[in-house]
Amino acid sequence: MKTIKVRTLLKAGTWCAAVSLILAACGNGETETGDNTTTDGESDTQGQVELEFWSFWGSGPRRDTIEEIIEEFNDTHDTITVEYVYQPWGDIWTKALAAIAGGNAPDVIVQDINSVRQRADANQATNLQSFIDEEDISDSFYPQLWETVIFEDEAYAVPFNTDTQVLFYNIDAFEEAGLDPDSPPQTWEELEEVARTLDQGSENDWEQIGFYPRWNIGPDVWALNADGGTSWFDEEGNVTIHTPEKVDALEWLLDWQDYYGRETVTQYEAEFGSGVADPFISGLVAMRGQNINYYTNLRENAPEDFRFNVAPLPEREEGSGNWSWGGGFVLEIPENTSHPEESYEFIRHLTSTEVQEQFGMNSFDIMANVEANENLAEHAELDETGHMIYEMAHQNLEQTVITPVPLHAPDYHSLINTQIDAAFLGEKTAEEALEDAQNSVENLVEQNQ
Amino acid sequence: MKAAEDQSQFKKAVQEARQFKKKKWTPSQKKEALWGLLFVSPFIIGFFGFMFLPMLFSFVGSFTNYNITSRMDFIGLTNFRRMFTQDELFTTSLYNTAYYVAFNVPLTAIGSVFLAVLLNRKIRGIRVFRTIFYLPAVLSGVAVYVLWMQLLSPSSGLINTILSWVGISGPSWLFDPQWTKPALILMRLWSVGGAMLLYLATLQNVPKQLYESAEVDGAGFSRQFFHITLPMITPIIFYDVVTSTIGAFQIFQEAYVMTEGGTGGPANSLLFYNLHMWNQAFVAYNMGYAMAMSMILFIIVLSLTFVNLKLAPRWVHY
Known part of the structure; x- marks a missing residue:
C-alpha cells in the first residue's frame, strides 16, 4: 500500500514539476512587465506638471551633473517638476518597452541613437515634428546625428551625446x-x-x-x-x-x-x-x-x-x-504620455548649448550640440588636454559615420559576426566570409520585407 | 481475450465516472469542496493569470506579426515557415541548445549521484563537507559567471594554470568557439550541490537490511552500488533528469552575461535558443516570431518529457 502511494506521489510530482517548468519558460516573455510602480506625471489643481525622466547614468560625474541640471531646471520652471529615475543599463530599454506597452511609460527617456527609426516605426516614440516645425533646431546638431532621428521625414527624438x-x-x-x-x-x-x-x-x-x-x-x-x-x-x-x-x-x-x-x-x-x-x-x-x-x-x-x-x-x-x-544617445518621449509639451521643453533644455556644455565639461562626453563642443574646446575651466580632446572630437565628427539599424534587418549583427569570426578562425577566406555574410543579410532583409 | 477484458474494464470505469457525476453532494461535502477550492485559489488564480493566459496569448501571437506596441496582424504560419526555412540562426541556436542539453543533463546527474554517494559516508566532519559542496548551489547569478570568466581566462585563469602543472596547455575556453560550450557545461557542474542534496536524502532512505544481506552474500561495493543503490534511487534520478532537461533547454542567463549582452559569443557558439528568442523579441521587436519560437520550444520540451515518462517504467523502480 505504502509503495503505491509513494509511486503515485512521485509520478504526480514529476508531472507537476515538468508542466510548471515548461509553463514558466513560456510565460517568461509575458510576465516580465517591469516595475511599473511609478505613476505617470499627474497634474494637480495649480497646473503643476510632474515629469519622470529615465536614464542609465547611475554614478560618477554623469549622475552628479544630470542631477545638478535637473535641480536647476526645477528651480527655474514654476510649473514643471522633473523627477530623475535611474534604471540600470541592462534593464532600462526592456523596462521602457514594457512600460510603453503597458501604457505607463516615463515622460522622457534616454535611448540608443541607432534604433530611433525602429521605435518610431513601432509607435513607441512620440512624433516631435510639430515642435521642430515651430522652431527648427536641427542645425544645432551634427548632421549625421540628426539624420538618425528622422523617420519618414519627421523627427522622433533629439540627439543628446555621441562618440567617435x-x-x-x-x-x-x-x-x-x-x-x-x-x-x-x-x-x-x-x-x-x-x-x-x-x-x-x-x-x-x-x-x-x-x-x-x-x-x-x-x-x-x-x-x-x-x-x-x-x-x-x-x-x-x-x-x-x-x-x-x-x-x-x-x-x-x-x-x-x-x-x-x-x-x-x-x-x-x-x-x-x-x-x-x-x-x-x-x-x-x-x-x-x-x-x-x-x-x-x-x-x-x-x-x-x-x-x-x-x-x-x-x-x-x-x-x-x-x-x-x-554611436550615441538620444532623448525620446514615449508614445502616449500625458505631457509631451512639457517633456519637449525639458528635452529642449537638455540639448541647449549651455546645458550640453555643462554636461560635457564634467563627463567629457562628446555632445551632440556642435556649438557646445566648440565652446568646450576652448573652455576656460578645462585644461589643455581637455581642449585637445574636444578639438579632436569636433574635427573627427566630420568623418564619423553613425550606423542606425536598418528597419528591414534589425538583427543583422550576429549574421555578419559569425562570418567574420569564421574568417578569423581560419575557416574561411576574407572573400568567402564577406560573400556569405552578404547573402545571409540579403536573405534577412528579404524575410523582413 | 485481452482486448475484451480491457473493454469491460473501460466500460466499468465509464460507468463509475457517470455515477460520480450524477451523485448528489451532501451539504457538508459541498462545503468541504468549496473550502478546498478556496484554499487552492491563490494557485489557481496565479496559474491562470500569470501562466495559462500568457501562454494562450503566446499561442495566438505566434500566428501574428506582433511587435509589442503597434501591430498584431494574423499572418498564418509565416513565422513557422521562416523559422525552418530561412532563419539561419534558428538552426544554430537549436543545435547549440541541444548540444548543451545532451552533455549537461547526464553529466550533472552522474556528478550529483557520485557526490551524494561520497557524502553518504559516516566519517568525521561529513556535515562540513556536505555544506561545502552544497554552497555553490546557493550562490548563483551574474557574480558567479563573472568569477568563472576569470577562472576560465586562457593564460592566467586558475583552470589553465592547474592544467599547465600537469603539462597540458589549456584551450582558450570562452574565446574559442570549439570550447565555449564545454566551458559552460563545466561551469554548470559546479552547482550540482542542489541535486546532490536530493540524492543524499534518498540514499539515506535505502533500507540498511538490503546492504547487510548483500554483504553476507559477499557482494562488494560496486555490486552493491549497481544492484541496490542505483535501482533504489531511480525514481529520484528520473525526477532529476526530467526537471534538469527542462531547465537546460531554458539556458539563457549564462550566455547573456558571458557574451556581453547576448551577442552569442565567438562564431555564435553560445547563441542558445532562448537567447535568440530574446533578441528577436526585445532587440528586433519581432515578438510574434519569438512567440512562435517559444511554441516550438514548448513542443520540443513537452515531447521529450512525454518520451521520458513513457520510457520510465523500463528503468525506474518504484
Missing part, C-alpha cells in the same frame, strides 16, 4: 623608439610601419605591442574606414558587405592576426584589465584605437606623468578618408 573612434598613442613610447610624436601614422601602411618600430619582444613574450587593430575597434569600423565611410548598408539601404574595399580591410586585419598569432592575441586580450591594469596605461600597448571618451579612463587611472596624444584613425590609402564610427 580615434587613435590614442603613447608619446613616451614614440620617443623611446625614435619616432616623432607629432606625426602619428596617417595611412594603414604607415600604421603598420610605426607599430613594427614600437614592437618590443617576440612571439608569446611581448613587452610592448605597437598596435593591434581589433583591440577596441571592430572589423565593421575598419571596413567602413576602407570603404569611403559606407558601412554594411549604404544610404539607400542596400547591403554593401561584399565590396572589394571591405574584403581588403578584412584581409588586412587577418594579416595582423597572422603576424602576432591568434593564440597570442587571445591570451593578451583575455588579460586586459581595466583601471590601472589597462594595457595602454600599463604600457603593454603603445597605440590603441578607442572611443574618444576613453579619455575619462585615462584621467582617472593613468599616472600624472603619463603622456599621450590622439589622432584620427589612419586611412586605408592616401585620400581614402580617415573614416571613423560613432
